[in-house]
Amino acid sequence: MEHQAKLQYDASLLREALFGFWWRAITGRLLLALVVCIASFAYFWANGDRSWIVGAFGALLLFSVGMIVAVYFVHSANMNRKLKDMGTPEAIFTASETSFSVVSGAGSSTIPWSSITDVWKLERCWLLLFSKAQFITVPLADVPEEMRAFILQRISAAGGKVDG
Incomplete structure (x- = not known):
């Protein structure tokens, strides 16, 4: 059979697909790890700790957020290119x-x-x-x-x- x-x-359908993919990709363990990293950074910072540990958490936090944003924009550019290639x-x-x-x-x-x-x-x-x-x-x-x-x-x- x-x-x-x-x-x-159309563009709105592809935006929905992209956001749905992106959201499901970042939720779960990745989002939990990000929350733990933010909480750890905030705890150390609030208690006046300025050691390398705080710097490491800060760098990890910046890297993680950067990767999450990059995943969205890379997939967005890829979808737009494929849509254009379709004619x-x-x-x-x-x-x-x-x-x-x-x-x-x-x-x-x-x-x-x-x-x-x-x-x-x-x-x-x-x-x-x-x-x-x-x-x-x-x-x-x-x-x-x-x-x-x-x-x-x-x-x-x-x-x-x-x-x-």
Whole structure:
């Protein structure tokens, strides 16, 4: 069985996808580590400690915040470049039993379902993750319910995790 949908992309959808990815990537252990670092820095600073430990916490804090901001802007630039490379902001998404294909003005790819490690469900789109830093955005407005269920079933059957 094969399903096909014509996906339409726009800047607001991609901003939602980017923010959803960024937020989920920084929450959890990274956010907890950042809070511990901030609390430690504030504790030492408030108690008048100006030793190398305070400097180390301060440097770690600056580096961490810089990395969090950089992740957002790197992915933003990458998304904008890919959108521009597409020409017309649309793609044909074809889902079969063993793989899915994406064809756009930027090129085409056929990818086995086993390459998808996670599906992150957002309000208007899904993020199909290949790794912690690579994903494809699937706008839901263009994907019929039957095709959505098929995609999730194929990803789950191949060992991918589906949130929600």
